[in-house]
Amino acid sequence: MMYSAVELKFSAVHFLAGKAVSALLTLIILLLLIRILSTEEYGMYVLLVAGMELVMAVLSFGLPWLAARYLPEFRLHGGGLVVPFVWRIIALLACALVVGSTVLFFVGHWLLPADLLHYAHVVRLFLFVLLLEGLSRYIRENILGPLMQQKIAQITLVIRNFVVLALIGIFFLSTEISLWHVICAEIFASALGLALLFKGLARHLNTYRNRDANANWVRPDWNRMWRVARNMYFNNLIILTYSPQVLILLTQRYLGIEATALFGFLCKLYLQIVNYLPATLLFSLIQPKLVASYIHAGNMGELIRNANLAGKLSLFVLMPLVASVWLIGDELLNLLSDGKFVLSGNYMTGLMVAMIPFSQRRILETIAVTIDKNHIILFSGFLGVFSLPIAYGLIQMEYGLWGPVIAMVVSQIFFNAVIVYFLVYNTTYRPDSIGFLKLMAAALSVFVVAYIPFPQSGGWLYLIGMILCVTGFFLLTAYFLKPFRPEERDRLNGFFKKKLFVW
Numbered sequence: 001m002m003y004s005a006v007e008l009k010f011s012a013v014h015f016l017a018g019k020a021v022s023a024l025l026t027l028i029i030l031l032l033l034i035r036i037l038s039t040e041e042y043g044m045y046v047l048l049v050a051g052m053e054l055v056m057a058v059l060s061f062g063l064p065w066l067a068a069r070y071l072p073e074f075r076l077h078g079g080g081l082v083v084p085f086v087w088r089i090i091a092l093l094a095c096a097l098v099v100g101s102t103v104l105f106f107v108g109h110w111l112l113p114a115d116l117l118h119y120a121h122v123v124r125l126f127l128f129v130l131l132l133e134g135l136s137r138y139i140r141e142n143i144l145g146p147l148m149q150q151k152i153a154q155i156t157l158v159i160r161n162f163v164v165l166a167l168i169g170i171f172f173l174s175t176e177i178s179l180w181h182v183i184c185a186e187i188f189a190s191a192l193g194l195a196l197l198f199k200g201l202a203r204h205l206n207t208y209r210n211r212d213a214n215a216n217w218v219r220p221d222w223n224r225m226w227r228v229a230r231n232m233y234f235n236n237l238i239i240l241t242y243s244p245q246v247l248i249l250l251t252q253r254y255l256g257i258e259a260t261a262l263f264g265f266l267c268k269l270y271l272q273i274v275n276y277l278p279a280t281l282l283f284s285l286i287q288p289k290l291v292a293s294y295i296h297a298g299n300m301g302e303l304i305r306n307a308n309l310a311g312k313l314s315l316f317v318l319m320p321l322v323a324s325v326w327l328i329g330d331e332l333l334n335l336l337s338d339g340k341f342v343l344s345g346n347y348m349t350g351l352m353v354a355m356i357p358f359s360q361r362r363i364l365e366t367i368a369v370t371i372d373k374n375h376i377i378l379f380s381g382f383l384g385v386f387s388l389p390i391a392y393g394l395i396q397m398e399y400g401l402w403g404p405v406i407a408m409v410v411s412q413i414f415f416n417a418v419i420v421y422f423l424v425y426n427t428t429y430r431p432d433s434i435g436f437l438k439l440m441a442a443a444l445s446v447f448v449v450a451y452i453p454f455p456q457s458g459g460w461l462y463l464i465g466m467i468l469c470v471t472g473f474f475l476l477t478a479y480f481l482k483p484f485r486p487e488e489r490d491r492l493n494g495f496f497k498k499k500l501f502v503w
Contacts, residue, residue, distance in 0.1 A: 018154020
């Protein structure tokens with residue numbers, strides 16, 4: 001049965017296995033680049049990646065959210081109609097990326113600051129990464145995710161990251177490596193990954209061609225679907241004005257390329273952690289499950305239960321990480337950057353605080369989109385714009401990187417607060433406030449570890465010992481506070497078929 005517990009578990013196994021390997025490869029690539037590239041070149045690489053994220057968001061036209069909302073419905077009820085629906089979305093995304101890349105090829109050098117014009121040829125080369133990896137990411141996350149085909153998505157992602165790492169290693173051993181070599185490695189790896197994605201997706205879609213649509217199902221018209229895409233697209237454009245990518249550009253403009261390298265490195269670590277929180281890590285599984293649970297039941301009961309469980313799982317993983325970074329942030333960043341960035345742990349702690357509301361954000365967005373209340377997401381995005389002048393003001397007051405860091409915290413709080421307020425007062429949605437507060441209390445209790453007289457030896461053994469100590473204390477406190485309800489523990493233990501979850 002589609003979106004059943006069995007299918008979800010099967011897809012989750014492939015997803016987690018693939019993500020574990022790709023996470024390791026991505027971390028190795030990150031740490032390798034910060035060591036082999038100069039600070040200026042790494043700062044330029046950060047700008048290129050940030051620019052790619054911005055361009056992808058501008059060129060998406062809300063199609064990823066359209067697929068997230070309606071692809072599960074087509075798969076459940078549409079039979080063979082899912083095939084042209086999928087290819088139409090991919091064709092629209094590909095056309096947008098081709099047109100956008102072509103325009104940037106001719107005007108991109110005008111967007112560069114005067115002191116970075118000597119990187120114009122690198123910017124043009126990077127446009128091939130935008131085109132190839134951009135389309136690959138859309139297919140992996142927004143098409144294969146709702147189709148529950150994580151096996152295809154994760155295998156191709158692991159191959160892509162492994163090829164990048166292998167080529168960088170070959171270049172490093174054979175020549176003096178530069179940013180140009182890194183981009184060439186990404187182009188080749190992304191092209192290979194995209195070819196494998198198309199092959200796997202085409203094979204899977206062939207299984208739907210002879211299926212009949214549900215006779216009682218009314219196919220949603222494109223006008224209705226485009227309303228969802230339009231609202232989410234304009235919301236994303238608004239959010240882009242105060243996104244980490246824009247804050248990176250702001251940092252480069254007012255604080256210089258070295259500060260950009262530091263903030264970009266912090267944002268990379270931030271995104272690495274965010275991407276592997278349960279609500280984000282499993283989002284390509286959780287999102288179609290949330291949508292399908294609402295479509296099957298026809299009410300919000302099951303949707304709310306699934307959303308609260310996913311949100312608490314993310315905080316359960318996140319809170320000991322926040323406490324750990326607060327205690328060992330300086331030493332951790334020093335070791336990860338090989339001494340390039342020292343005494344920067346407080347900035348990382350600030351970004352970890354921003355993760356707390358961010359860990360709930362996509363779940364709240366999915367609820368609003370699923371129940372056709374996506375207009376509230378557009379409104380909540382407007383309030384986050386106020387964080388941008390906060391960042392600029394703090395930079396002008398010479399608070400340095402605290403400007404963009406505080407702006408990220410404020411924007412996430414504003415965004416979530418508006419959506420929760422609307423859902424609580426206009427629907428039957430109720431967050432599990434008691435469970436969330438218990439998780440916060442368990443995290444705060446961990447700070448007593450700071451007063452334990454550990455030997456300040458430094459190094460990786462000290463850091464690992466501190467992380468294990470903090471995590472153990474958090475788990476012990478959570479065991480007594482019981483943030484998860486009995487039925488939630490039963491669901492999790494039933495999923496694993498073992499009594500593993502006791503919190």
